[in-house]
Amino acid sequence: MSASSATNRGASSPRRDHHMPGLPTAVRRWRPGFLTSSRRVTLRRLLRPAPLGLLLRRGPVSRSWGFDRGLPIDRYFIERFLGLRSADIAGRVLEVKDDGYTRRFGGDAVTSAEVLDIDAGNPAATVIADLTDAPQIADDSYDCVLLTQVLHLVYDMPSAVRECHRILKPGATLLVTMPALSRCSGELQHSDFWRITPAGARRLYGDVFGAENVEVLAYGNAVLGAAFLMGVASQEVGARLLRQHDPLFPILVTIRATKAR
Incomplete structure (x- = not known):
């Protein structure tokens, strides 16, 4: 309409x-x-x-997103998204920091798992490059680029998205997860720049890949958001609550962007 x-x-x-x-x-x-x-x-x-119990607390139950209590709520949705899109994780794949999700969700369909990092001290890195400007990576190189909770740490996000588009093969896929709601990183607090909304993601990726080639989903609700900020793990909130999503209270935004052939 x-x-x-x-x-x-x-x-x-x-x-x-x-x-x-x-x-x-x-x-x-x-x-x-x-x-x-x-x-x-x-x-x-x-x-x-x-809720009285929430207001009586002096701080979160976990200061590590809930990793010390189980699987963090945002990680539950990240892994659900990657599971649904596992068919895209195939061929020559690039991931940031390590290749854990590439191996886990791509499996035998992955012919080459490469790891990008700006830090040359990362022993897992096979490509040392800045995601916003990586001339050492040839055009049309990868079948899939996988970025989970990465781009909010990049100040110049549009340049990073354009560079991802450049290094993807025609018809290849960029899989991204970004926080809409999250505590700040303690380790990376000086480079924890952004949070994104579904509308922001559609515009950011649509401007580069074309709106018709971008799929955006949001996960979460108000109760899960409060629980996530407090460090409650996904195992503690129950499966029913994890299935309820409120577009006004997203925790995580996922993006699937495909490079036109």
């Missing part, structure tokens, strides 16, 4: 609220006259109190 048709449709019928879909606006907005604004706020707090 076009924007104009959506506008016209909205003008011809009473607006609906997604919390009370059956009530017209006038009824939904009615408030008892005897309740002042401050009393309504107080009543809302009484009817929907904040």
Whole structure:
């Protein structure tokens, strides 16, 4: 539906609220006259109190994203995304820092697993390069580039995305995960620059790969977001909550971008 048709449709019928879909606006907005604004706020707090255990804490239950308690919540969604896109992880694959996810999700389909790092001291690195400018990597080199929780640490993200596009073969795929919500890195706090929204991801990658070649998904909800910031592990929140996703409260944004043939 076009924007104009959506506008016209909205003008011809009473607006609906997604919390009370059956009530017209006038009824939904009615408030008892005897309740002042401050009393309504107080009543809302009484009817929907904040979790006491959370407010009594002086800090998170884990300062390592929950790794010391199990699998962090964001890692649960990262691995779910890679599992769903494992068919893309094949041929000559480039990953950053190490090749753990390449080997785990690509398996025998991977013919060459290469590791990029700007740090020459990384013994796992096979390519020493800056992701924003890597002239030592030839055009059209890789069948898949895998970037999990990397690009928020790169100040010049657009240049990094353009460089990934350049080094991919035509028809090849870039798989990316980026935080929408996360604590800051202690080790890399001076280069922990960005968080991204689904809209931001669509624009960032669509400008380079073409909007029709980019798929963006968001994972998470408000409760999971609070739990993740507190360092609660995925095993502690339950499978049902992990299946509930609220587009207004994403924790993780995933991107699948394909280079046009």
